Each structure stands twice: as C-alpha cells, then as structure tokens.
Amino acid sequence: MSTHDAAPVHGHCDARFAAVRAAFEENFRERRELGAAVAVTVDGVRVVDLWGGWADEAGRRPWGRDTLVNVWSTSKGPVALCAHLLSDRGLLDLDAPVAEYWPEFAAAGKEKVLVRHLLSHRAGLAGLREPHSLEQLYDWEVTTRRLAATAPWWEPGTRSGYHALTYGFLVGEVVRRVSGLLPGAFLRQEVTGPLGIDFSIGLPATEAGRAAELVHPRAAPPEDRAASSARLPTARLASLANPLVGAAEANTEAWRAVEIPAANGHGTARAVAALYGILGGLGSGDGRRVLSPEAAERVREGQGSCRDLVLGAGFPHDTELGLGVWLSGPNGSYGPNPRAFGHDGFGGSCGLADPEAGVSLGYVMNRMGPRVADEPRKRALVDALYSAL
Template sequence: MPRIHGRCDERFSAVRAAFEENFRERGELGAAVTVLIAGEPVVDLWGGWADSARTRPWERETLVNVWSTTKGPTALCAHVLADRGLLDLDAPVAVYWPEFAAAGKEAVLVRHLLSHRAGLAGLREPHTLAELYDWDLTTARLAATEPWWEPGTRSGYHALTYGFLVGEVVRRITGLLPGEFLRREVTGPLGIDFTIGLPEKEADRVAELVVPRTDARTRAGFFARMPPLGVASLLNPPTGAAAANTPQWRAAEIPAANGHGTARAVAALYGILAGRGARDGRRILSGAAAERVREGQGVCRDLVLGEGLGHDTEIALGPWLSGPEGSYGPNPRAFGHDGAGGSCGLADPEADLALGYVMNRMGPGISDDPRKKALVEAVYGAL
C-alpha cells in the first residue's frame, strides 16, 4: 500500500478510504483525485507510482494523458464561441467549414458534432497513427467522407474524430487550434494545469500509461467482437498506452484523446460548468450558456458503445448525462466524461460539485471504471 499524500476534509473521509481501497483492492498504480465544492477543494489526494517500474513516485504536480476526459474541455471551447455570438449551434457545420458539405453532409448541424450525432464516428478508409497526427490530412478526410448513419437521428461515439470535428470548427472561426484557444481563453487566465497534447518542457512530469496483461486480454476480446462501425470509431487507427507514451502522440493535437493534466486541473475545468460558468470570480460562460452544455439530445442505445454498455444513454452538447444509471452520481442531470481506462471529470451544478480523477493504470473498459465509481459513490455519500 503506497503512502497517500494531500488533504481531505473530515466530512469526506470516505473518499480517502475509497481512494486507498483503489490501491489495495482494485489494482491502482498511480492516481490522484480532487473534489471541489463551491470551487473550494475538499479532497485533494495523490499517491502511488508514475511508472510501471515503480521508480518515480506520483507527485502533486504529476501529469497524465486523460484520454476522452479531454472531450469536455474541447466542447467548452465551442461553447465559449457560441456564448460570444461567434458560433451558432443550430447552424450547418458547412457555414464555418465549407468543404464539410461534401458526401451528403450539408445539413449536419454544429450540435450534431457536439453530441456524437454527426454520423462520423470514424473514417471508412484506413488511417494510421502518423496520419492521425496530421491535422490537415485528418480533417480533410473527415470533410470528404460520408456519414455512417443519418446525422441527427442517433448518437454513435466519435472516439477520435470528435476532437477534429469540433476542433476544426473552432479553428475556422478563430484561426487557432483548440489547444491554443483553450490555453488563451480558459486555462491560461485561470492557471489550470491542463494542455491538449504535452509541451516538450513538461515531459519530466508526465506519468507512464500502463496496461496490465490481464486487462490487455480483456480489451482485445472486447475489440474482437466490434462491428465495423465500432472498429472505425475505436480502432482506426488503433491507439493505446504504447502509442500515448511516445513523443509523437504527446506532440500532436488530438482534442478528443490527448489532454494532459492533474486531477486538480480536470476538477477545475469541469468546475467551470459546476459553477454555472464561473470559477474563482472569473466568468468563462454565461449562466445560460453553461446550462446549455447539459442540454440532452435524446436517449438512445449508442451505435458504437451501446451493446458494450448494456443500457441506453443520453449525450448532451459535449458531456454525457448521469441519467438513471447514475454514471456521474444520483442527480440524473449531473454530467461528465470518462476517459478510456478510468479517468473522469464530473460536474453537478445542483450540488456545485466537481470531481477530477486521473490515473496511469488503464483498466479494460471505456467508461464507469470501478475505481471511478467507488470515488463518486463516496463523494455523494458524504453530501
């Protein structure tokens, strides 16, 4: 059992206990969790190891790739533009990105991109990792491809394409890739330790992602049963810890999957939404714009993840709603986003609560990792 560092209000001692249990009983290697209530930290814990060899302790400022937990901050970029009147969520994407109208996509709306309803969950042609790192090539291929289903009718998880689709709209409006826009407009002014991609100067702080052999076998079995749409979304190109630990991945702009940050940073970003658009006295979104983020776009069995999850879900304009399954706690209108292998960002405006959980031992699932669930249950049990 590694030593746990940080602080935890006595009221939330059950969260510390759950965090310790993750190491003792759920195979945790290195991790951190932060809980904010009304913007103030009531839990800020970290511990374990930042590498598989257990030579580098997980420190207070250790960074890690959080996979799809990145999608929340990427969606936030679009909502900032919408709040400023620069982006209409009900406008066709082609208004901002004319080439996107090809192959029957002229009626696809910006809200369809944000809610995984654009029908572009993955590319139809093989796409390599090297090509994924090429922003212009990837967005050009997405603009030229035809949808897998009628846009707007169903959700289908856009695992990798999400960030390029939303991000290219951000770029067409601002001239900035979403990582730079996020830095200038949100993380820089607020001092939030989160980047899309990883600056080379921060390489010494980043944790190594690790997949145990048993989890690798479970993941391989899950992917082997994937239908063509699932393969296109999750495996074209194949990604994973080995890829994400490379300098090439870290140097790229992959706004759906390569955000790097601390648990405090994730909690702060989702805390903007929990605080109805404001943090530390600074307003990032109007109250109405922050509320719009969790505007549900329809309950359905997700075309990519649905059978794997085993239940219907509802995606809002960026995050997933907690819903009756309680993925983000008992408030069905709480929301958040998980990252492959376990990480999570959560916002509950009714409780003015935000949570960030990051780790480096990747579990076999796409969402609702048992470690995350244990922490979320402990937080709500303390309220």
C-alpha cells in the first residue's frame, strides 16, 4: 500500500501547536508512516491529540482514537514509575543493595549492586550469558532465577549498558518482592486503573481487537542472530539478541499474554504522555499528581555520562541516564532542555517530559524504523513541539 493512501488525520490540535499537526501529517507523506498517534499535554491541558493511518499493514483497519500498540522500550518509563512510587512511600530505598529485597540476587558477586544501578542500566546484567529462548523469556520465574544467578558483564555502577529485555525483569522483580505484585498488576492497581490511563504491560485478550499490527522494517542483521549459538561473546549480543525479538513475535497472543515489562507495554499516545507526565511531576493529564515533587526530581538524577556499552556503536555521542529515563542532554533527544527526559521504543515510539516547560508528549506507531532511538518521525514531532512553545 502506498503511503499516499493513508487515512486522514483525526483528533484535536490547538492552533498554537499547528506545527505538530503539520509534522505528524508530513510523517505520513514523507517518512512512510503507516499508522500512528501523538498527544501533547502542556501545563496539565491536553493541547494535541491526533491519530491517523492504518492499524494493519494491508490498510484495511483505520487507526482509531483508542487503537493500542506495543511500544517496546517506551514501556521502561512506566516500569521505573512503579519503583519510584514505592520509593516515594518509603518502601524501597534506591540506594540499598538489591539483595536486601531479593536475597538470591547476591550470587556471582552482585551483593553490592544497588537498586539505582538497576534503574540506570548500570548493573552489568544487559543480558544472560547462556542462550535464553523465547519460551524461557515468557517464564517470569525462569528468567528472574537466571538473572539472580548470573555474573555481571562489567563492574556494576561504573558504566551504563542498555538492558534491552532484562531491565523489566530486574526492576520488576524488586517491585514484586516489595509490593507482592508483578509490575503490570502494580501499575494497574496504583496508577492506570484509578486514573483511567489506557496502558498495560502485556495485553488482555479482551483488548486484542484494539491492537495495531506491528510492521518490522527489515530482517535483523545476520550478526545479531549469533545469540542462537552456544556462546554469547559480548554484552551487546546478550542484550539485543538473546532472544532476538521483533514485530513477528510482538504480534502474537503468546507475547501479549505475559509480562515483559521492558518491551511489551501496550497503550495509546495519550496514555504514554500521561505516564511520562507523572514521571515529570506534571500530573496525569487531569491535574492529579502521583509522585511528590522530590520523587519526580529524583527520576532525572543523572547517573553519569558515558558511551553506552551496548548501544555505543550506534550512537556517535555519549549519553546519560537518570533513574529509569534518558536525559535529553547536549544531543537534545527530548528537546533543547538538557534536563528534559524520556524514553524511546524500538522502531520509533517515544514518551518525554520537560518539567521546566510543563510539557509531556507521547508518540506511538506501528511501522517500525530500523533505529533503537531518535527515529526521524519522532524527532520531527519533538522539534515541531518546541518550535511552538
């Protein structure tokens, strides 16, 4: 189907933010957008709520107001929110050893790994050293038991290295040990349920009819399939290809039926904007705040700029993580304010918050680009937003 056959854009956009609508429409014309939605909240008011295109590759299902889509690593912000809520309530010390809450985790020299190291991808556990199948990934107990037993790839706390899939199990198991709930249930009970935010980790079968079909741009490079061998020589392979997952896996009932908190959050753009707004202390989109100002400020506490040990080859610059989010920094990934923050999802999606500007944004889509972060469609929307402020 030609991108010129895209369904029209629907929704609301304040006149002041006409540049955002123009960039959104241009994504369909010029950047091969298939189906997508974008939402922006400023000072507690939703000023942009747009959607358009197609929810399936064949172009038979228009993307609707309530279409859901797997947002890959944009899910990591809501997982971090669970930990920050527990910390804000005095139930979790981010500076305590992980083993204080998860005793088995102390194995293989990890007794000094702190909770903050998990949140900032500095635990050295970017992936498992032994091959880990998709079926094993779907088993929470098997995956967390293996993570507790494994040795770090580098000295924890010294450098960041992207924990593509393990992040959600590591932070999520601490959430479970403290609250008694898996992160999906905790998020639903404490945030998305009470506030009516249309986001879940995994996807209930009853909601499958609203889910967009993900479309992968191309096959994974052959070198990334080296994880299927008996040896995993690098942290990069362990993080990004053990197991290797993409659109084909994410479109299945099996993927949606389990919790993979770092990668299988499903939601609307409005939901993503609301959740990142909460992380930024901006409220949920209806004025209700969830984190204290002190807790929200801690979310973006920089953990040290470095060349990421997993993603470094793909980034021509150093990056810095806060406690669960990436800082915009000098690269301006989330706008010109270096202390704005957010998280991208594999292929293009994004959530961001800029507390100084009072802004949060959510962007979700189903045609995945080849980049892990800073996809051109997302950059166009972020640039347009800031041009209007």
